[in-house]
Amino acid sequence: MLKAITQDLWHVQHAFKIAGMPVSSRMTVVRLSDRSLWLHSPVPLSHEVRAQVDELGPVRYVIAPNKLHHLFAGPCLAAYPKAVLFGAPGLSSKRPDLRNMRELGGSAEPEWETDLDQVFFAGIPFGNETIWFHKPSRTLIVTDLCQWWQGDLSFGARAYAALTGVRTRLAVPRTIRLAVKDRQAARASAQRILDWPFVRVITAHNAIVEHDAHRAVEAAFSIFLRD
Template sequence: MLEPIANDLWSATQQISVHGLPVRTRMTVVRLPGGALWLHSPIAPAAALRAALDALGDVRWIVAPNRMHHLFAGAWEAHYPQAALWGAPGLAAKRPDLPQLHSLDQALPAAWQHSLQMQPFEGLPILNECVWLHQPSASLVLTDVLQYYPQDLSLSARLFNSLNGTRSRLAMPRALRFAIRDRAAASAAATRICAWPVQRLVLAHDAVIAEQAQQQLQQALAFLLDSKA
């Protein structure tokens, strides 16, 4: 169930339904120095997945990286009460049932600093997504801001992603482009993300891209990088 991506970096996927469409979503797992595990955008905590994680290290952090990817955060917290739960700015108001939730706009744990950099993707309040760079592998970890759906989809999903601009192409979904509220802030965030030395893209939806990752990233965000607003 866990698939290796790079040293100390894995992912696991799950099929879910979004507005009646079958969608695959990806959880990313980072093993930090010392062996603690950091879970990004957690999927359902199936027993087999938990056993695989327990074999890798101690689950210490659970991260809900935007205001949409939080469905299973509480279930993971129940299984791993020693783990700290972190979420995107604004998520606490949406999930009052998670009283231990820390906001990612606070000071981040020192234990993350050697492996992870974080950049808020500002100007898109529907998500308030936090984008991550796994520095040892130069892997950019994204949730919804950029998506890429392969060809092996149902007919309805192919049609939807063709309309959204994300079928067999790395892009910000058109629906999210229309949701940008502060273009200057989004442009600044995109510029900072594209300045990172990225060699791989790890996308919650729906691929891991290792070929020409930096070039594809620049192309996908070009509409913001060229913004004068």
């Protein structure tokens, strides 16, 4: 079910399997100042979750924040045909079936710039992820760039999280680190994100960090910032 995080901010997690390994992904829902909804990294919507979303306001924007989190964008748009889909640079080539998708840029769109700021994290073309800052709640919204696989996991998931360095703390997974093609660009993007005064981090996999969140991201981004 949809769960509140703070004012005008909700989330729902979806459990599924990749190559037989149980994992989860999170959709974040932001209610903007005009009372419309912004859905980040959509997941399948049950009748119950959709009813909860509909009670919050009209869905106006659906976000596929990187080239990996797009599987449920189509069904989400089918449920909300009046919404506009925004996708990661390069996603249109990967998903030509997602028609009329607008490409995310390096700065906030006019439609949501009052509530959200954004940074395109450059230098990792494998993902081409955009990171978000929800200004009213001072919340950072991340998809795959930073992860922390908390909780009671299967043996395979625990092993994978430990191998990639995201089992015991917030970190940039080793799989992402290996995909960096331009360290200078990644460093500049990381610094722009750290300039935001966030106090909370929402990740897609799977933690919500409420304590010392900025310091946790600083530690995770140290791999980009060191010489």
